[in-house]
Amino acid sequence: MYPVDSGDTTFIVLCTALVLLMTPGLAFFYGGMVRAKNVLTIMMQSFISMGIIAIIWIFGGFSLAFGPDIGGLFGDISYHFALDKVGAMPSPLYATTVPFILFFAYQLMFAIITPALITGAFAGRFNSRGYIQFLILWMILVYIPVCHWIWGGGFLSKLGVVDFAGGIVVHVSAGFSALSTVIFFGPRRKELREIEPSNLPLVAVGAGLLWFGWFGFNAGGAYAGDALAAYAFTNTTIAGSIAMTVWLILDWHYAKRPSFSGILVGAVAGLATITPCAGYVPPWAAIVIGAVGSVVCYYAKGIQSHFKFDDALEVFRAHGMGGLTGALLVGIFASTAINTVSAGFEQFFVQLLGVVVVGAYAFVLTWIILKIISHFGPIRVSDMETLEGLDEALHGERAYETMDLPGDTTGKPAEADGTPARPDRTDTEEETRAADQPDQPKNKEQSKPNGNKQEGDATSARAGGRGKTAPSIG
Helix, strand or coil: CCCCHHHHHHHHHHHHHHCCCCCCCEEEHHHHHHHHHHHHHHHHHHHHHHHHHHHHHHHHHHHHHHHHHEECEECCCCCHHHHHHCCCCEEEEEEECCHHHHHHHHHHHHHHHHHHHCCCCCCCCCCHHHHHHHHHHHHHHHHHHHHHHHHHHHHHHCCCCCCCHHHHHHHHHHHHHHHHHHHHHHHCCCHHHHHCCCHHHHHHHHHHHHHHHHHHHHHHHHHCHHHHHHHHHHHHHHHHHHHHHHHHHHHHHHHHHCCCCHHHHHHHHHHHHHHHHHCCCCHHHHHHEEEEEEHHHHHHHHHHHCCCCCCCCCCHHHHHHCCCHHHHHHCCCCCCCCCCCCHHHHHHHHHHHHHHHHHHHHHHHHHHHHHHHHHCCCCCCCCCHHHHHHHHHCCCCCCCCCCCCCCCCCCCCCCCCCCCCCCCCCCCHHHHEEEEEEEECCHHHHHHHCCEEECCCCCCCCCCCCCCCCCCEE
């Protein structure tokens, strides 16, 4: 019988709340990146996860992930079904100083946010019915088995694979699943791929909430308010800060100007990279890890460009490549001065095995899930729904209301600058004009030259200015 430590319990309660906060933060982050008429749809996909995943986690999901091991593949579904044997006393296997019910809640928050990460990849393409079916099947067939393999005593943990806070379990599984969905759905129309983020301040709010929540995400992996949690906490902010700065430098080098959305994506990439190693490496290593993660994720754009992957919000780039990089760097920078894991060739190759197994499994199973649910009806939105906007077409709601100006008899919403809409403009023409034509100056002040616009970071608002283009392969 293990006693409950009140300090550790308070700490994990706080971390649990912080991790939950990341899901609304992700909704804001993604919501600001998409077109104005698709904001509610992608935000709703994150919030839906908070409801459906909780039900799955209670009725079998938690038990499959953390129940007694069966063949190294999954846990005994009956052992903790409907919170059976999940109570106030700590478990002898997990978080031994906090109530087991709190461990259940903490792990639930990870289960909630992981499928929500994938939604950024297929933004503007999945209909509501298809997404809910995908969410349920992906949680049961992908996340829960992977969680058991590494955190629940499964075969990868027995081989020595470590993942402090979810670099493999969360980011690699979500990132490679995102890549699978992108290939399955195929690209959007060209004019839709080139539309800039609709609300960068909303993106900034989301990034801030994600970063804030990430402290609970990583430091909570210590399951105690001790020195290990302090190292994980500090390494998290160091890596995020360094990655953001390196991304800023790279943007400035290639586009000759910094990109606001670029530095936000860079920070997220750094945070994803440090996640698997936060409690295994010293702070000086977090500097290197943040820089390496930022460079790898930045140049991963070349891979996506070469293969023409239409990953709308760069999920594979930031999370898949970030989590992969961090997981491998455990084998290079882990120190027994911080935790029990030591760097070396053996640990590096064990980590590589874990990344390959999880990445391949997530990719293949995601493809199979999509093929299955597509046989029961269309899962991709129609062209008409795309033109109308998914918020209106799928939910009958809008994120932003427009106003009619005096003298406007067209019956159409006003333009962003306040002028009435032209009655002869169609939705398709408006999207094409927004994507393919430069803004026309409306007065002398706006007539001053601003430099040439060019394609930059796809997640960022495309950076303008003269200079080199962003690196790509092929």
